[in-house]
Amino acid sequence: MKGAFVLAFVAVFAAVAQANNCPALYRESNLSPIFNETIAHAIHSMTVQGLRLFNPRATANNKIPTVNQNLHNGAKVVPFAPEDPVGNDFYDFTMNMIDRVLTNVGTHDDGLGHHWSPAERIVHVFHMWDLWLHIQPYYQRIASSSPVSDALCECLLDTKSNGIYNNVGWVANHYESGTPISLKNIVEIPPLVDGNSWKIWKKDLLQYYNKESLTDAGMYLYCALKDF
Numbered sequence: 538m539k540g541a542f543v544l545a546f547v548a549v550f551a552a553v554a555q556a557n558n559c560p561a562l563y564r565e566s567n568l569s570p571i572f573n574e575t576i577a578h579a580i581h582s583m584t585v586q587g588l589r590l591f592n593p594r595a596t597a598n599n600k601i602p603t604v605n606q607n608l609h610n611g612a613k614v615v616p617f618a619p620e621d622p623v624g625n626d627f628y629d630f631t632m633n634m635i636d637r638v639l640t641n642v643g644t645h646d647d648g649l650g651h652h653w654s655p656a657e658r659i660v661h662v663f664h665m666w667d668l669w670l671h672i673q674p675y676y677q678r679i680a681s682s683s684p685v686s687d688a689l690c691e692c693l694l695d696t697k698s699n700g701i702y703n704n705v706g707w708v709a710n711h712y713e714s715g716t717p718i719s720l721k722n723i724v725e726i727p728p729l730v731d732g733n734s735w736k737i738w739k740k741d742l743l744q745y746y747n748k749e750s751l752t753d754a755g756m757y758l759y760c761a762l763k764d765f
C-alpha cells in the first residue's frame with residue numbers, strides 16, 4: 538500500500554519534472570526559437586487529407602489544434618484537424634479543390650471567416666498544400682533517421698502550454714477582422730486584385746518557407762502522427 542503510494546508520488550513528480558524540462562529540451566533540439574509560431578502557421582488549417590501526405594493512416598482522431606472551419610458557430614479553435622474530402626466531379630485534384638473552395642463561398646464554412654474573396658480563398662488553400670508538400674521531405678527525414686525523443690514529443694504535443702494552441706487562436710481571431718497571412722510583422726494585407734497587391738501577398742505567403750520553419754513543422758507532425 539505504502540509502496541503504491543510512493544510509486545504514484547514518483548510518477549506525478551516525474552510528470553511535473555518532465556513539463557518543467559521542456560524549455561531545456563526545446564533548446565537542445567533542432568527547433569527554432571519561434572517554433573510555436575511556425576508550427577501554428579503550418580497546422581492552423583490542417584485537414585485529415587493534408588495529414589495523409591505524411592501518414593496515410595491518419596484520421597480525425599488526432600490532437601492537432603486547428604481553426605474551426607465553422608467560425609461563426611462555436612469555439613474558434615477545435616482540438617483536432619477535421620476531414621475535408623474533395624469531390625471527384627472533375628478529373629484532377631486541382632480542379633476538384635477549386636470546386637470545393639468555390640462551392641463554399643458564401644457559406645463561411647471554410648475556416649477563413651467572411652473577409653476573403655474567392656481568389657484569396659483559392660490562394661490560401663493551395664498555399665497550405667504547397668507548404669505541406671514542402672514539409673513532407675523534412676518529415677520523412679525526421680521519421681526515418683533522427684526520431685524525436687518521446688520526452689520532446691510530449692512537450693511539443695502539449696500545445697496548450699507551449700504557445701502553439703494560442704497562436705492557432707491568434708489566427709482564428711484575426712480572421713474576424715481581415716486576411717492575416719503570417720503571424721509576425723503584421724502588415725495590412727491589401728485586397729488581392731492585381732499584380733501589385735499580389736507582390737505583397739507573395740512576400741507574406743513565403744514567410745515560413747525556410748529550412749527552420751519546415752523543420753519545426755516536420756518535427757511536430759512526426760510527433761503528432763507517430764502513433765497512427
Ligand SMILES: *[C@@H]1O[C@H](CO)[C@@H](O)[C@H](O)[C@H]1NC(C)=O
Nearest residue numbers: 570571573574699700703704
Ligand atoms: C511562443 O514562444 C515564445 C518564445 O519562447 C514566447 O515568448 C511566446 O510567449 C510564445 N507564444 C505564446 C502564444 O505562448
